[in-house]
Amino acid sequence: MSKKRASPPKFKVDQTDDTDKPQQNAVRTATPRKQNPLTNTKEIEPDLIRQTSMPPLTPPPTSITNQLPTSSASHRSQSVSTVPEGSLSPQNGHVSDDGTVPSAYVRKGSSLAGVVREKAPFLHPPGHQGSFNSENFGGEYSTLGSTRSIYVIYTGGTLGMTYGADGSLRPEPHFLTQKIQSLPEFRSHQMPQIVINEWDVIKDSSDMGFQEAAKLAEEIQANYDSYDGFVVLHGTDTMAYTASTLSFMLENLGKPVIVTGSSIPLCEIYNDARRNVIVSFMYASSSDLCEVCVFFNNVLLRGNRCSKVSVRELNAFWSNNFPPLGKLGVHMTLTKDLLREPPKGHFKVHKEFDENIIQFNLLPGIKAGLVHNMIQPPVKGIIMHTFGAGNGPSDPSLWEVLKKASDRGVYIYILTQCIRGYVTFGEYAAGQGVSACGGISGYDITVESAFAKMGCILGRNLPSDVTRELLASDLRGEMTVDISSDHVPMGL
Numbered sequence: 001m002s003k004k005r006a007s008p009p010k011f012k013v014d015q016t017d018d019t020d021k022p023q024q025n026a027v028r029t030a031t032p033r034k035q036n037p038l039t040n041t042k043e044i045e046p047d048l049i050r051q052t053s054m055p056p057l058t059p060p061p062t063s064i065t066n067q068l069p070t071s072s073a074s075h076r077s078q079s080v081s082t083v084p085e086g087s088l089s090p091q092n093g094h095v096s097d098d099g100t101v102p103s104a105y106v107r108k109g110s111s112l113a114g115v116v117r118e119k120a121p122f123l124h125p126p127g128h129q130g131s132f133n134s135e136n137f138g139g140e141y142s143t144l145g146s147t148r149s150i151y152v153i154y155t156g157g158t159l160g161m162t163y164g165a166d167g168s169l170r171p172e173p174h175f176l177t178q179k180i181q182s183l184p185e186f187r188s189h190q191m192p193q194i195v196i197n198e199w200d201v202i203k204d205s206s207d208m209g210f211q212e213a214a215k216l217a218e219e220i221q222a223n224y225d226s227y228d229g230f231v232v233l234h235g236t237d238t239m240a241y242t243a244s245t246l247s248f249m250l251e252n253l254g255k256p257v258i259v260t261g262s263s264i265p266l267c268e269i270y271n272d273a274r275r276n277v278i279v280s281f282m283y284a285s286s287s288d289l290c291e292v293c294v295f296f297n298n299v300l301l302r303g304n305r306c307s308k309v310s311v312r313e314l315n316a317f318w319s320n321n322f323p324p325l326g327k328l329g330v331h332m333t334l335t336k337d338l339l340r341e342p343p344k345g346h347f348k349v350h351k352e353f354d355e356n357i358i359q360f361n362l363l364p365g366i367k368a369g370l371v372h373n374m375i376q377p378p379v380k381g382i383i384m385h386t387f388g389a390g391n392g393p394s395d396p397s398l399w400e401v402l403k404k405a406s407d408r409g410v411y412i413y414i415l416t417q418c419i420r421g422y423v424t425f426g427e428y429a430a431g432q433g434v435s436a437c438g439g440i441s442g443y444d445i446t447v448e449s450a451f452a453k454m455g456c457i458l459g460r461n462l463p464s465d466v467t468r469e470l471l472a473s474d475l476r477g478e479m480t481v482d483i484s485s486d487h488v489p490m491g492l
């Protein structure tokens, strides 16, 4: 690949030489060199090449890796028929929606290969009432993997933690990076080229916020042209906030950014870290994905649609109001009907943010005085979780307090306390106060996404009418807005 790496890697697993030397999988390690002013991490010079004692892995048919396009741009524009018929291994397979098999993807007798047609999950967003076609991305991936390059940013989280003397989990510098280096999967010819940048200070995600998301956005921007996809390794506790924030910071994103983590650390024999990381690398190789996603356990979710829903289960993430974009079962699928369209404009990064946002639930009988105290300056944004479809108590003093805040320039984002469904102003008389106080409907947006969206938009200090319009609009697929026009607001 004639690609220029914007920031040198901490360490790199490289399979590009393997067609020449199928018996020896080369692993590049790296030595610390100097401080990178952009990422504040140590730059590593990938100059130390060590032959490992790993047993040789069976190389894939060289005709596949030799003949497939080598960049996302070329892959997008090129038809798959560049692969000669008969060159695929039995586990590969791809059938188009009408059931025909393109010549490039000849299936050789595997009952596992082929398209998976699934009913969408029980919940359909408005406008999506039918079933969605899920395609077997795993089959497609096995012809793609080794031609792709992925930039991985390791920020911390349980996946790379070890146990301290008191038995509590804490980030262990370099452990995850070294462990990944030693896993045979990462030297497989089917894996993309991987470059990992471990942050100087890896964190429990409780310490990740807008500032760290801006640093991630900056790092993605610096490496955007050099890689086909990005993976962010992150703790689960605030993963949905970071994924949401990244989605708003990255405008016209044309490549996958997959955020993942684990519930069990990689230091345990039984863990979910290994699979989550491997599958995220695979999804990050997709040329169909051009958005920020979370992969966890067995689902690929839109990053700004998901929430952490379980503390102790492996299926810790879910999206209540939007179906998964992909699923991992016997097949690894991508539901193309649901994916964001490739962007029309240039990739652009917005790193500004404003953290002066609070959120609260309306509670039965909530007192205006309490709300008044909560929403004093420097508060600039309020996320208010209302009852049901956007309702609240009728006490006029409550709405006066909120109206006054709105009049002095505080934005009030209206969400529902229900985990499914969306806000509709005007459905009940009990919702009149909510809209009259200047509230802006967040429809079915998650609280993580509402916080991220407000923070990013308020950080840009736009005129109030533009800010209100952006908050009311669907910018990144984060909420289901029932508007009939295809009006897209300017600016984000």
Ligand SMILES: NC(=O)C[C@H](N)C(=O)O
Binding pocket: 156, 157, 158, 159, 203, 204, 205, 206, 234, 235, 236, 237, 238, 261, 262, 263, 264
């Ligand atoms: N599973 C995890 O990653 C939880 C951890 N406390 C974190 O968010 O960093």
